[in-house]
Structure formats: C-alpha cells, structure tokens
Amino acid sequence: MDSRKKFVIDSNIFYGGIPFQTSSDYVYYITPDIQEEIHHIKRRIDGLNLLITTGKVIIQEPDIDIHTMVRQKCVDLGQMELSKADRSVIALSLQLHLPILSADYALANAAKFFSINILTPGKKNFVTKKTIKYCSICKTFFDLKSSFCNKCGNSLVIRKEKIR
Numbered sequence: 001m002d003s004r005k006k007f008v009i010d011s012n013i014f015y016g017g018i019p020f021q022t023s024s025d026y027v028y029y030i031t032p033d034i035q036e037e038i039h040h041i042k043r044r045i046d047g048l049n050l051l052i053t054t055g056k057v058i059i060q061e062p063d064i065d066i067h068t069m070v071r072q073k074c075v076d077l078g079q080m081e082l083s084k085a086d087r088s089v090i091a092l093s094l095q096l097h098l099p100i101l102s103a104d105y106a107l108a109n110a111a112k113f114f115s116i117n118i119l120t121p122g123k124k125n126f127v128t129k130k131t132i133k134y135c136s137i138c139k140t141f142f143d144l145k146s147s148f149c150n151k152c153g154n155s156l157v158i159r160k161e162k163i164r
C-alpha cells in the first residue's frame with residue numbers, strides 16, 4: 001500500500017522551500033501552470049528538476065472539463081481574484097481527491113466552496129507533534145502511562161516527536 005502523504009501545492013509552497021525539506025514520505029502534485037510560476041524562482045530550478053526526477057514532485061494537467069467547471073464556478077461565486085494557476089490547483093485537487101497545501105489566502109477561501117481540504121504549512125494540522133515516553137538507554141518508545149522501561153528499569157523521559 002502506498003502510505004505516502006500527497007498534496008496538490010501551489011508555487012508559494014516552493015518559495016518557503018517545503019518540498020526540499022520534507023522526507024520522501026511526502027509527494028507533491030503541481031500543474032504545468034504552477035511549474036511555470038516556479039520557473040521564475042531562478043535559484044530553485046535545479047532543485048525542482050531533481051524533485052521531479054526522484055518522483056517527489058509530479059506534474060499533472062487537470063482534465064479540461066474539470067478545469068472548465070472550476071472556472072465557471074469561480075465566476076458564479078465572484079471569486080475573480082484567482083489566477084489561472086490557482087484554478088488549476090483546485091481542479092487537480094478535485095480530480096485526484098487530494099488536499100491542497102497552500103499559504104495563499106484567496107486560494108484557501110475559494111477551496112472551501114469546492115469542499116476541498118486545504119492545509120497551511122506550519123499549522124498544527126500539517127506539522128503535528130506527538131508526546132511519548134522514551135528510554136534513553138534502550139532507545140525504545142513507550143506509551144504515556146509507562147514510568148519505567150520494562151527492559152532495563154530506567155526512568156523514562158518525555159519526548160515530543162515531530163510527525164513528518
């Protein structure tokens with residue numbers, strides 16, 4: 001089973017450098033319009049090509065009928081501030097049934113009209129921390145109820161583990 005976490009992202013996520021920092025458990029989908037925007041960040045181009053080669057970033061054009069539906073709905077809703085690239089992100093999210101990761105307020109606002117789950121980097125629903133107990137001798141994790149290691153008797157310490 002493919003347990004990797006997948007998101008559709010826009011170019012502001014690249015400005016923040018997130019695709020370059022997260023582990024291989026994360027896969028990012030972008031549209032050709034977003035790729036075009038990212039190419040304006042000159043210093044990131046080499047890095048982007050590497051991410052595409054390794055399959056961490058996947059470029060996919062949403063189907064034309066989904067893109068057309070999104071554009072029409074944006075007109076109906078008066079969401080005129082969205083760019084063609086923003087709309088392509090929404091369309092790909094709908095097509096692939098994946099959440100959007102974006103720091104863009106206008107995009108986040110529009111996404112809710114499409115019932116899309118949108119995540120903002122740095123917020124608790126993206127980077128979460130789990131509290132656990134840990135034996136520093138055995139390098140073993142225990143649940144929070146435990147006080148002592150069941151192998152060596154060492155007192156356990158509390159650790160906050162970042163889930164990435």
Ligand SMILES: [Zn+2]
Pocket residue numbers: 135136137138139149150151152153154
């Ligand atoms: Zn121990």
